[in-house]
Each structure stands twice: as C-alpha cells, then as structure tokens.
Amino acid sequence: MVQKAMHFTPEVMLSAPRRSTGVPNALGTKVLYTTSSYNFKTHSKTSELHVLEVKSGASLVLAKDEDISDLNCLDDAGTAFVCLQSGANGGTNVCIGDATWTVRPDDAWSKRHYVAGTIDAPAGNLKIVRLDEEGREFAFVVSAQAKKDGCLFNPEKAKKTHSTGRLYDSLYARHWDRWETKERNALWYGKLSQNKHGNFQMSKLMNALKGTGLECPIPPFGGVDNFDHGRDCIVFVAKDPPLNPALNTKSNVYIVGIESWDKPEGCALRRVSISGFEGASTSPVVSPDGKKAAFLSMKTNGYEADKNEIFVLPDLHAKDLKPRRAFAVNDNSEGSWDRSPSSIAITSDSESITMIAEEQGYSRLFMLEDHFTEEAEPRRLTAKGSVSDCRPLADGRIFISASMIVDNSVYALVDPLIPPKDCGVSDTCTTWSNSNSNQGRKFGLNPSQVSFIWTPASNKAVSREIQGVVVKPSTLDSSKKYPVAYLIHGGPQGSWADNWSTRWNLAVFAEQGYIVVAPNVTGSTGYGQKFTDSIRRTWGGDPYQDIVNCFEWVGENLEGADNERAVAFGASYGGYMMNWIQGHDLGRKFKALVCHDGILSTAGMLATEELYFPFHDLGGTPWFDPGYDATAKGERGNAAQAHRNFGASTLADWRQWDPSEHFANWSTPQLLIHSSKDYRITISDGLAAFNVLQARGVESQFLTFPDENHFVLKPENSLLWHKVVLNWCNKHVGLPAFT
Structure with missing residues (x-):
C-alpha cells in the first residue's frame, strides 16, 4: 500500500482495503489472507487473495476477484492450502491452492489451484484436521443449510412458489433481518484424500446433525466459533431445542463421535451438562492432541451479556463428561477472574488456553497456563489495541x-x-508485527490522537469513575477550541474500545474537526461483571447521569473542548439514549442529536425478535402480576417460561424508562435514521420519533434504507449515511459542510 498520508474522510475509510483475519502456517513463516476494497468512482468491489512472507514483509497476490474464503493451510510450510470458492448454480467448490513464492506471469489463480470437489449448496466455515502423519488425509467440516429431511439446501435450485405469504404459530417468526424458514444450519463432514497422482479428492458429505433437531452454527452471527473438531469427533454448540429462542439464550455443548469421515455410520451424539449454568455456551475448541476440549458458558438464561466462564473437558473420550471450571469459585459463585472472555484457543502442546477478553478500553490477549489447576491465574500478553x-x-x-x-x-x-509492557503494538511480547496502514499514518492518523479520561460515576457503590475514549483531530491546534461530539454506544452491554470500525469510526468524526468523547457508561463491558449487570432496570437512570457527569467534566477539564458547541450520537441503545436525552435537561445543552435505530417506546420493544432482551433488562414482562401463579393456572410453554425467567416487573416499571413519556420536552434538532430490515428495533420507532418532532415544529430529518438491517453495511449506503450525519451536525456547530 502507498504510505502517503491523506485526509481521513468517510470515503477514504470505506474504500481502504480491508484485510481478513490472518491464517498463518504452523511455522509462523507465512500468512494467508484476503482483502476487499470498494471503488466509489467505478461503484465496484474488488477482492484479492494474498500470501505474506513474515521475514521480509513482502506480500504476493495469488488471486483477484475470485470470491475465495475459509483459508486453511495443508502443510506446516504453508505452501499448499484448501479454501472455499463460490461455484456455479449456487454451489461451493472446495479448492486446493498453491502458495509457493513465485512471480511468474502465468501464476494466475487458474494455474494455482484445482477443485477437489463441489458442495451443491452455499457453504462456509471450513475447518480441517490432519488424519495421518504424511498429510495425505484430512477430516473437514463445513456449515451449510439443510432441508427438513436433512439434505443440502440450495436456494437457487429450490422450488418456486406462486404466493409470498408465510404463516406462523409460535414466537420467533423473524430474526435480525430475515423471516424464519424451515431450513436450518447444519454441520457437514467429509474427508480429503490424496489419489495416486497426489491430488486431493473430496468424499461425499454427511450431515452430522441429521435427525437431532439441532442447529449449528447459531444464526445470525454464529460461525467457526460455534464448533471445532478433532480426529474422531465434532464439538459444537446449539440452542436447547425445547426452549423457544425468543425467550431463551440457553445453548448446550454437544459432541458427535465420528468413526469414519467418509461414511455416515457410527455417529454418536452426547450432550455436556453443567450444573447451575443455564445460559449461552460458545467457542468450543478441541486440543491439538484430540484428547481435551474447552468452551465458554454463561450462567443466566435470557441474558446475552452474562459473564463467560471457561470450562474444560479433560477427557473427551470418558464415559461421563465432567466439565471443570478453569478458575476457582469466589464467594458469589463466580469464577475468580473478573473478566468475560469472548473466545478461547488451546496451545499446540495441548496444555494451556489463550483467551481474548475486554479490559478497560482494549481487547487483550491472555494466557492461562495449566488449565487443569483451578488456582491458576491468567497472564496478560498484550496491552493496547484490540485483538480479534x-x-x-x-x-x-x-x-x-x-x-x-x-x-x-x-x-x-x-x-x-x-513479559508484556504497556507500549502498544511494540509490546515486548510482540516479536513481529505488520500493519495494513503503517499504524494509521497512511490515513493521516496517528496513535497519539487517542487517549482516555475518567469521569465521576453515578452509582458509586459499583464504580467511583467511568472511563471514556477521547479522539482529537490530527491537526489539533492547541490555541483553538473544537466542538465536542459525544458518542453513546449500543448494547447497552457493550463498550467503546481502541478498535477499528467502519460503522462508528471515532477518527472520522475527529477528522471533521470535533473532539470526540465516547464514555463507557454503566452497563459497559470490560470493567467487571458487576458494572455490566448494573444497568438492569435503570436504562435511563445511572447511564444518563454518567453522561451528565462526563459532559460537565469535559466542559471544565478537557483542553480545547467547546461544550457550547456539542452534539451527541447514538445507535440502538445509544439511540434510545438520544431519545431519552431529548426529553431531559441534558438535551437542551446539545446543538443537535443523531439517533440511529433507537428505541422510542419500551412497549415497542415487544415487536423485537429476541424478547428475552427487554424482559431481562427492564426487569420482567410488562404484564407480570406478583400474585399470579402461572403453574396453578395451568400455564405451560412460553407463558410459564417468561414468568420463570424474568421475574417481577410491571407496566409501571417499563414506563419509568420510556422516552415517549417525555415528548413534551422534545425541542433539540434531531436526525433520525432507521432501516426497513431492522427487526431488532422496528422502523416504526424511528418514524414515530420523526413524526413527533415534525408535529412539534422541531427541526428534524429522517433517513431510511429499505435494504439495510440494524447496521448500514453497503458501501454506497454507508457513504450517504456519513454525509447526512456529518452535514447535520456540522451545520449546527458551525463547521463546513461535508461534500
């Protein structure tokens, strides 16, 4: 990439090449990865497959615009690899590629690969394990949708109907951005074997979940983090079948034994049970020696932000599967390590666990050495940045x-x-690094623009201070004052951290001429589970006061910040907070607000697909009667489950934190953004808020996309989103229009 610095605009951000997760060979000498970029002049996307040589830092293009994914090295040297490529008629080719370091003109993709087999459906999430010492046989697993009879489902070959109507008789009619259908995700296994000519051939695929009633990966975001496999089994997670997913987060860990990778016989399904843990499980991993496994699990059903605890299965082949917690239990029956890992891996010697966990504005890498000893404590291996x-x-x-x-x-x-030290990407534990943008310098950015502040917290019993991320313009003039852009994150159990985003990029706003302040209010992750849990039943309480305190602190203490020219942005729960701020005193101190996919009415959350979310966070169902006995009334199924899971809440509890109760105070100019395929927070909330502002004579705009969901992901749509948002705010604080 050219290292010339440029002004960092939304177009620069959205058109910059995006690198995939790197896939190293076993020796750590080569890295396979893909890049994708978008050209706003030609309105087209390009993609490339690369191999990076670690020692020299040189990168070689192996393929262009070939729609390649799911890279896996076949040998320790990384010269051969297997990947997936979109094929004809909705199929997927399993390709064997050559990553030999040559630069001959005829080294096009057509001469660098051959097709080992074709899957007659869209497939993804390829994982392989070597079955023999010579590397002539590999077990592999992919995910693809299955029809009700367990056979592969190819939407391009599906029978067309003459009606578009759908009939439902239970909860969960739609999820995220699609209406539910009869097809389900499934795990398919097979074998890659070398023939007498040395070429790999794919065996017939078998559905490992056929007849089980289970679905893996779990939609909409489940992928390779939902399963793993060794030489004789697949370990995976799936939702608990008897429980409706609209009211429950509970998912279980299962093990499918595989006697033969090219035959359907001999598959035995076992479920792993953990006493007292009724929440979601994820990130199952099998040790390289195939003897052990580990996974993450949450205690509370109906709560998607509960603490992840690490569990280990010391013997996958034992008759009784007895998972052990990786950390000692404290007085609150929680693991003694007060962090919540998002993913784990087992080291090559099968003796230690690595984990990624949020910690005070970063996603750090930790290692738990000797994970069979409960007294062991994890060691932090990285300091700054966010490991993904x-x-x-x-x-x-x-x-x-x-x-x-x-x-x-x-x-x-x-x-x-x-041992690591607090020195960014040059941590002393980091022996080599490769940046896609020379640590932002290609974009005209630099790490010194980013800093952190601590401001007074509302609930001193939980935390005396909250942390906030501050990003200043790269061209900051210490003699000048800059308008302040306050960004409130979604979740609400989420956080702002030192990581890259193309949806809410703090540096994009800073480069427009704002000092950006992004507080991690009550409910944020990475500050201990108690702090995360404390937002329950106080959506507009402690978090709002945290923002008020942060606003006042910035006005008094942050050099260069002009709080008289302040704007605020938020999406999802952050959008809820924009609507809440609009109805309260802080709203009068902002020049303008931006609400993306925000909640207007708590009662409106009954239209969401995952009802457990408002039921948990707002304290229960809005129709709950403390004197009502569901069992005595003969209630079963969903009704009994809702009462049992979420406890005592009333309509008054829901109305306490309802922004629509404060319409009489709405008077600050506000931009509303809401898209048609957002089924998590429906578009009616955005339209209703816009209608209220218009009817009250408050300056307002409404931006919508018929083809976007809770996020705006398409490059052209995202560029328009940024133009509208920046022009709205720039106009109200006196900055030049963005073109």
Missing part, C-alpha cells in the same frame, strides 16, 4: 489479528515467554 483472533503456532508463539482506532488491521506474533 488468535492462533497458537507449533513453537509456542501466538499469531494474532488486531486493530486500533487509527489502524484497520495489524498482524503480530506474540511470544508468551516475554
């Missing part, structure tokens, strides 16, 4: 993919034997 993926190597080092607010992709090699 880790892959243990054969020599004990760990390859990570990461990002920062100013840098969209960093690859690094971490040596656990070297």
Whole structure:
C-alpha cells in the first residue's frame, strides 16, 4: 500500500482495503489472507487473495476477484492450502491452492489451484484436521443449510412458489433481518484424500446433525466459533431445542463421535451438562492432541451479556463428561477472574488456553497456563489495541489479528515467554508485527490522537469513575477550541474500545474537526461483571447521569473542548439514549442529536425478535402480576417460561424508562435514521420519533434504507449515511459542510 498520508474522510475509510483475519502456517513463516476494497468512482468491489512472507514483509497476490474464503493451510510450510470458492448454480467448490513464492506471469489463480470437489449448496466455515502423519488425509467440516429431511439446501435450485405469504404459530417468526424458514444450519463432514497422482479428492458429505433437531452454527452471527473438531469427533454448540429462542439464550455443548469421515455410520451424539449454568455456551475448541476440549458458558438464561466462564473437558473420550471450571469459585459463585472472555484457543502442546477478553478500553490477549489447576491465574500478553483472533503456532508463539482506532488491521506474533509492557503494538511480547496502514499514518492518523479520561460515576457503590475514549483531530491546534461530539454506544452491554470500525469510526468524526468523547457508561463491558449487570432496570437512570457527569467534566477539564458547541450520537441503545436525552435537561445543552435505530417506546420493544432482551433488562414482562401463579393456572410453554425467567416487573416499571413519556420536552434538532430490515428495533420507532418532532415544529430529518438491517453495511449506503450525519451536525456547530 502507498504510505502517503491523506485526509481521513468517510470515503477514504470505506474504500481502504480491508484485510481478513490472518491464517498463518504452523511455522509462523507465512500468512494467508484476503482483502476487499470498494471503488466509489467505478461503484465496484474488488477482492484479492494474498500470501505474506513474515521475514521480509513482502506480500504476493495469488488471486483477484475470485470470491475465495475459509483459508486453511495443508502443510506446516504453508505452501499448499484448501479454501472455499463460490461455484456455479449456487454451489461451493472446495479448492486446493498453491502458495509457493513465485512471480511468474502465468501464476494466475487458474494455474494455482484445482477443485477437489463441489458442495451443491452455499457453504462456509471450513475447518480441517490432519488424519495421518504424511498429510495425505484430512477430516473437514463445513456449515451449510439443510432441508427438513436433512439434505443440502440450495436456494437457487429450490422450488418456486406462486404466493409470498408465510404463516406462523409460535414466537420467533423473524430474526435480525430475515423471516424464519424451515431450513436450518447444519454441520457437514467429509474427508480429503490424496489419489495416486497426489491430488486431493473430496468424499461425499454427511450431515452430522441429521435427525437431532439441532442447529449449528447459531444464526445470525454464529460461525467457526460455534464448533471445532478433532480426529474422531465434532464439538459444537446449539440452542436447547425445547426452549423457544425468543425467550431463551440457553445453548448446550454437544459432541458427535465420528468413526469414519467418509461414511455416515457410527455417529454418536452426547450432550455436556453443567450444573447451575443455564445460559449461552460458545467457542468450543478441541486440543491439538484430540484428547481435551474447552468452551465458554454463561450462567443466566435470557441474558446475552452474562459473564463467560471457561470450562474444560479433560477427557473427551470418558464415559461421563465432567466439565471443570478453569478458575476457582469466589464467594458469589463466580469464577475468580473478573473478566468475560469472548473466545478461547488451546496451545499446540495441548496444555494451556489463550483467551481474548475486554479490559478497560482494549481487547487483550491472555494466557492461562495449566488449565487443569483451578488456582491458576491468567497472564496478560498484550496491552493496547484490540485483538480479534488468535492462533497458537507449533513453537509456542501466538499469531494474532488486531486493530486500533487509527489502524484497520495489524498482524503480530506474540511470544508468551516475554513479559508484556504497556507500549502498544511494540509490546515486548510482540516479536513481529505488520500493519495494513503503517499504524494509521497512511490515513493521516496517528496513535497519539487517542487517549482516555475518567469521569465521576453515578452509582458509586459499583464504580467511583467511568472511563471514556477521547479522539482529537490530527491537526489539533492547541490555541483553538473544537466542538465536542459525544458518542453513546449500543448494547447497552457493550463498550467503546481502541478498535477499528467502519460503522462508528471515532477518527472520522475527529477528522471533521470535533473532539470526540465516547464514555463507557454503566452497563459497559470490560470493567467487571458487576458494572455490566448494573444497568438492569435503570436504562435511563445511572447511564444518563454518567453522561451528565462526563459532559460537565469535559466542559471544565478537557483542553480545547467547546461544550457550547456539542452534539451527541447514538445507535440502538445509544439511540434510545438520544431519545431519552431529548426529553431531559441534558438535551437542551446539545446543538443537535443523531439517533440511529433507537428505541422510542419500551412497549415497542415487544415487536423485537429476541424478547428475552427487554424482559431481562427492564426487569420482567410488562404484564407480570406478583400474585399470579402461572403453574396453578395451568400455564405451560412460553407463558410459564417468561414468568420463570424474568421475574417481577410491571407496566409501571417499563414506563419509568420510556422516552415517549417525555415528548413534551422534545425541542433539540434531531436526525433520525432507521432501516426497513431492522427487526431488532422496528422502523416504526424511528418514524414515530420523526413524526413527533415534525408535529412539534422541531427541526428534524429522517433517513431510511429499505435494504439495510440494524447496521448500514453497503458501501454506497454507508457513504450517504456519513454525509447526512456529518452535514447535520456540522451545520449546527458551525463547521463546513461535508461534500
């Protein structure tokens, strides 16, 4: 990439090449990855497949615009690999590629690969395991949708109907951005074997979940983090079949034994039970020696932000599967380590666990050495930035993919034997790193723009202070004052961290001439589970006061911040907070507000697909009667489950934090953004808020996309989103229009 600095605009951000997660070979000498970029002049997307040589930092293009994904190295040297490529008529080709370092003109993709077999459906999430020492046979697993009879489902070959109507008789009629159908995700297994000519051939695929009633990966975001496999089994997670997913987060860990990878016989299904843990499980991993497994699990059903605890299965082949917690239990029956890992991996010697967990504005890499000892404590291996993926190597080092607010992709090699220090991507435990943008300098950005502040918290019993991320313009003039842009994150159990985003990029706003302040209010993740849990039943209480305190602190203490020219942005729960602020005193202190996919009415949340979310966070169902006995009334199924899971709440409790109760105070100019395919918070909330503002004579605009969901993901739509948002706010604080 050209290293010339440029002004960082939304167009620059959206058109910059995006690197995938890096896939290293076992020796850590090569890295396979893909890039994608969008050209706003030609209105077209391009993609490339690369191999990066670690020692020299040189990168070689292996393929262009070939729709390649799911890269897996076939040998330790990384010269051969297997991947998936979209094929004809909705099928997927399993390709064997050559990553040999040559630069001959005829080294096009057509001469660098051959097709080992074709899957007659869209497939993804390929994982492989070597079955023999010579590397001539591999077990592999992919995910693809299955029809009700367990056969592969190819939407391009599906029988067309003459009516578009759908009839439902239970909850969960739609999810995220699609209406539910009869097809379900499934795991398919097979074998890659070399023939007498040395070429790999794919066996027939078998559905490992056929007849089980289980679905994996779990939609809409489940992928390779939902399953793993060894030489004789597949370990995966799936929702608990008897429980309706609209009211429950409970998912279980299952093990399917595989006697033969090219035959359907001999598959035995076992479920792993954990006493007292009724929430979601994820991130199952099998040790390289195939003897052990580990996974993450939450205690509370109906709560998607509960603390993830690490569990280990010391013997996958034992008659009784007895998972053990990786950490000692404290007085509150929680693991003694007060962090919630998002993913885990097992090291190459099968003796230690690496984990990624949020911690005070960063996503850090940790290692738990000797995970069979409850008294063991994890060791932090990275300090700054946000690690998104880790892959243990054969020599004990760990390859990570990461990002920062100013840098969209960093690859690094971490040596656990070297103690880390707080010095960014040059941590002393990092022996090599490769940045996609020279730590943001290609974009005209630099890490020194990012800092953190601590401001008074509302609930001192939980935390005395809250942390906030501050991003200043790269051209900051200390003699001038800058308008302040306050960004409130969604979730609400989420956080702002030192990571890259193309949806809410803090640096984009800073480069417009704002000092950006992004507070991690009550309910944020990465500050201990108690702090995360404390938002329950106080959506507009402590978090709102945290923002008020932050606003006042910034006005008094942050150099260069002009609080008289302040604007606020928020999406999802952050959008809820925009509507809540609009109805309260703080709303009068902002020049303008931006609400993306925000909640207007708590009662409106009854239209969401995952009802457990408002039921948990608002304290229960709005029709709950403390004196009502569901069992005595003969209630079963969903009704009994809702009462049992979520406890005592009333309509008055819901109305306490309802922004629509405060319409009489709405008077600050506000931009509303809401898209038609957002089934999590329906478009009616955005339209109703816009209608209220218009009817009250308050300056307002409404932006909508018929083809977007809770996020705006398409490049052209995203560019328009940024133009509208920036022009709305720039106009109200006196900054030039964005063109």
